[in-house]
Amino acid sequence: MKKTPKTSKKNESVVRSLLVAVLLAIAVRSFAVQAFQVPTGSMKNTVLIGDHLFVNELAYGFHTPKYLPFTDMPIPHIGFDYADVKRGDVVVFEYPGERDLVVPAKHNVDFIKRAVALAGDVVEIRDKQVYVNGTAVTLPPNGRYDEQPLRKGLSDSRIFPKYSGWNQDQYGPIRVPKKGDVLQLDAKNIDGWRVFIEREGHHVNCAMDGSVSIDGVTATSYTVGRDYLWMLGDDRDNSEDSRFWGFCPAENVVGKAMFVYWSWYNPPSDHGDGYDPEETQSFHIRWDRILRNIN
Helix, strand or coil: CCCCHHHHHHHHHHHHHHHHHHHHHHHHHHHCEEEEECCCCCCCCCCCCCEEEEEECCCCEEECCCECCCCCCECCCCEEECCCCCCCCEEEEECCCCCCCCCCCCCCCEEEEEEEECCCCEEEEECCEEEECCEECCCCCCCECCCCCCCCCCCCCCCCCCCCCCCCCCEEEEECCCCCCEEECCCCCHHHHHHHHHHCCCCEEECCCCCEEECCEECCEEECCCCEEEEECCECCCCCCHHHHCCEEHHHEEEEEEEEEEEEECCCCCCCCCCCCCCCCCCEECHHHCCCECC
């Protein structure tokens, strides 16, 4: 049966409408609001495994996507900031990578943590109590930790920076790098800062005689090129955060967590990411968490 011009125009209109809807969805997803699913319990009980959040990508600035939408393929991007992350903000950010890897094993992996300290702040943890610039930071309303802290002097080899001798409950003091800060370098501390400097685009070498060179030039100091943030999970004893992998470049921030639009618990069979041993039911919808604000 031959299509009439009227039917053909109607089909074209439907296709055009669908195309516009898809492009609009991609634009909103890329520039304004991002959906984020919480895979681990590091922010418990502020957010839970299985919470689905909306993230405000325009909270701090406007940025074009770093990756082709719905893929991990890098693309050229531009942007500008018009607001700063504030201490205590719950933010989603691109994970900078493991402590000892210059290039992350996986690109375009987002984490959610609380920005406890900003560029230029000094962070210290004593007996689990966090201090920023010498002032005690109150544990968030839904934050938690166990009663007994690890003792001072007990070194954890996983902690950042490498060979610091600290642990997750006895940490620092350490200054969060700010653009223009000058790091003093020598043979004793270069292993702790090597990855940090190389992530800023330089090559670091330490000779047999202990001398340090950056990009082939002997150096006793390094000037920081970017601003950084110090991230911490609200579940202080069960969070892989800045204590373990270091500082988060401010430019890695995706946006500010807004509210939970859906929440359910559906544990994986392998007890990996997405599994919470404290959940008593194997599968359930958390109706009481839907539309809950994140703060």
